[in-house]
Amino acid sequence: MGKLFRMVSLLLALCVLAGIPCGFAAAEEVIDADLTCTITLGNWPPDTAPEAEKALFERYRATMAKQYPNVTLVPDYYSYSLSNYVPMAKGGTAPSIFQPPFTDPQLLISQHLVGDVTDALEKFGVLDQFSPSYVEMLADENGRIYGLPRDGYVLGMHINLALFREAGLVDEEGLPLYPRTLQELAEYGQIIREKTGKAGLVFPASATYGGWLFTNIAWNFGCVGESALEYQDEDGRWVCNFTSPECIAAMEYMRDLQWKYNILNADATTTDWASAHSLLGTGEAAMNFAADDSVDQPTANKGLPVEDFALIPFPAGPAGRYALAGGTCYMFAPDITGDQAIALMAYLKILGKLPFLDDDIIEGMRADYAAKRDRGAPVIPAISAWNNDAYNSAKQAIVDEYCNVDMRLYADFFDSISEGTISLKAEEPVFAQQLYRELTAVVQRVITREGADIPKALKKAEESFQEYLDDEINDY
Numbered sequence: 001m002g003k004l005f006r007m008v009s010l011l012l013a014l015c016v017l018a019g020i021p022c023g024f025a026a027a028e029e030v031i032d033a034d035l036t037c038t039i040t041l042g043n044w045p046p047d048t049a050p051e052a053e054k055a056l057f058e059r060y061r062a063t064m065a066k067q068y069p070n071v072t073l074v075p076d077y078y079s080y081s082l083s084n085y086v087p088m089a090k091g092g093t094a095p096s097i098f099q100p101p102f103t104d105p106q107l108l109i110s111q112h113l114v115g116d117v118t119d120a121l122e123k124f125g126v127l128d129q130f131s132p133s134y135v136e137m138l139a140d141e142n143g144r145i146y147g148l149p150r151d152g153y154v155l156g157m158h159i160n161l162a163l164f165r166e167a168g169l170v171d172e173e174g175l176p177l178y179p180r181t182l183q184e185l186a187e188y189g190q191i192i193r194e195k196t197g198k199a200g201l202v203f204p205a206s207a208t209y210g211g212w213l214f215t216n217i218a219w220n221f222g223c224v225g226e227s228a229l230e231y232q233d234e235d236g237r238w239v240c241n242f243t244s245p246e247c248i249a250a251m252e253y254m255r256d257l258q259w260k261y262n263i264l265n266a267d268a269t270t271t272d273w274a275s276a277h278s279l280l281g282t283g284e285a286a287m288n289f290a291a292d293d294s295v296d297q298p299t300a301n302k303g304l305p306v307e308d309f310a311l312i313p314f315p316a317g318p319a320g321r322y323a324l325a326g327g328t329c330y331m332f333a334p335d336i337t338g339d340q341a342i343a344l345m346a347y348l349k350i351l352g353k354l355p356f357l358d359d360d361i362i363e364g365m366r367a368d369y370a371a372k373r374d375r376g377a378p379v380i381p382a383i384s385a386w387n388n389d390a391y392n393s394a395k396q397a398i399v400d401e402y403c404n405v406d407m408r409l410y411a412d413f414f415d416s417i418s419e420g421t422i423s424l425k426a427e428e429p430v431f432a433q434q435l436y437r438e439l440t441a442v443v444q445r446v447i448t449r450e451g452a453d454i455p456k457a458l459k460k461a462e463e464s465f466q467e468y469l470d471d472e473i474n475d476y
Helices: 003-018 051-067 082-091 105-110 118-123 132-138 161-166 182-196 209-220 245-259 273-281 338-350 359-374 389-402 411-418 432-448 454-474
Strands: 037-041 071-075 147-160 199-202 230-232 238-240 285-291 309-313 322-332 423-425
Touching (some): 051 071, 051 338, 105 132, 105 322, 118 338, 132 147, 132 322, 147 161, 147 273, 147 411, 161 182, 161 285, 182 199, 182 285, 199 273, 209 245, 209 432, 245 432, 245 454, 309 411, 322 338, 432 454
Parallel strands (some): 037 071, 199 285
Antiparallel strands (some): 147 309, 147 322
8 A cells, every 4th residue: 555554564464573563453352252231432423513424433333333342332422521520420420431621630549539540551462651741730649640741732832933034043054043932932032123113022902811921931930839839738729829920020121022032923912723723824023832732823824934943942931941731631520440440441542542553543544744845834743642662653754755845943842752852841730820811910910011020910819719719629
């Protein structure tokens, strides 16, 4: 079936010799007729989903029925929220599998509201292949695993390379001289403003977006550990901490971006995620805090040629270099049995969420990357949740086949993750969206009022969010 598939066949042969799971069993083959249990599938598409998506999940169910004939699957579309899940988990009515954002796993794990799938992952031979970055997000202090990533991203920075060229911020090979620190971000943004008249940085400060991005800046100013934006005290009470010296310094940096360096877009308080990508893609801004999963937004969606686009690591702050690793994961009801955990891993294997290869998975990868290339989106590697050379090599071979960019414009971003020069951090652990909303209001005040009292504004936000925490979680 072509050069790629000959290579995959070789990889699979090596897998067999090395004992690595390769998963090319035919869908018709019975894998375990003795496994007997029922699992409810909270990730099932809703009735309003496209017919193609519903048909795909019916195919998954049919494959599962053939491979595990005594496992009963109960489709049960469930739209997760923390507030509706907690009583379900405590009352024994939670679906066997559901899909929370990465904001919630550590809270759910610490409150014993999710099921342990460590032994099931070990049975499938993939436990030792789980990426350490995801273990940190989805495991307890003893290394027991309670979830798997569905999709994910790492926050970095998108660059409009055409504006960098115009501002003289490229080397002799035409590669960007990009900011490696937050201080350089301010200085380079000022150069871009002076040389091009365009915003050095687009910063979406509407709704919850401003607070969301500000948290990553705050981490790099030291709002981690004992100075975290929120933490659990020795009594188990969640405490808001917006008035630490580190948080105040980070907000002062936000003020300087506007009033000292003048690099922000003019309409920041009404700019959202989509319009931020639009401003970068149409050449109205040179830099945007954004992730690897949205590189198609300024390019394919807004017309920026892929040769004028780059993705770089999140700039370091005075206290280090952290980057948000977000997305959605699969987690499991707290009362699942060992057999149910095995059945759930089998189900996720069929969905292509474990590091196994089969014809459907390979064809799906090819179709996805071909579609990206055809519509002008950068074809770049995905950040893998698995340290499985055969699986990752097969994916990389397909990326290489369809790649349409100069990977030097992305290399530092991916190297910072693989080499550990940047620390990946999950979102704030409880009620992150409300936290973002409170901090967005402070960001808006600071960038619209030059003389805003930052400690006072943060204190007001801290009191408001603390009241929210007390009402929603501390009184349980």
